[in-house]
Amino acid sequence: MKGSCFCGGVSFEIRGEIPDLYQCHCSLCRKVTGAAANAAFVVPASDFAWRSGEDIVRTFVRDSGYRVDFCSVCGSNVPNPTRTGESVWVPAGLLDEPTTSRVVRHNFVGSKAEWDEIGGSAVQHVGAAPAVDPMPS
Ligand SMILES: [Zn+2]
Ligand SMILES: [Zn+2]
DSSP states (O other): OEEEOSSSSSEEEEOSOOOOEEEEOSHHHHHHHSSSOOOEEEEEGGGEEEEEOGGGEEEEEOTTOOEEEEETTTOOBOOEEOTTSSEEEEEGGGBOSOOOOOEEEEEOGGGOOTTOOOOSSOEEOSSOOTTTSOOOO
């Protein structure tokens, strides 16, 4: 599976199946994406490889530790390592090929925007899905 940012400068490859996706509706993910929620998944670091543009990735970390990595040319969110370094968080919108994976969890529904109407049958968590997804903080 290949993925890339809006300008194409940052690209990467994932080996193996794409895992289930989740969406986080918290206020921080809204700021970062400009949308109602992000859509992402996590893969083992050993299944992830940069193809280009790692040198144009920039990082911003809030005091709380919430981290966003983005393409310095086009501003797209790009993959970043989770806190342990053993896995990589990947924004689902960057994928360039079809996947059968679907959104199975909505996190931080308790702090979603009042205009955000969540459809579908995926599980909705008021806060984090414990021990599954990277925590915003
Ligand atoms: Zn870019
Ligand atoms: Zn969030």
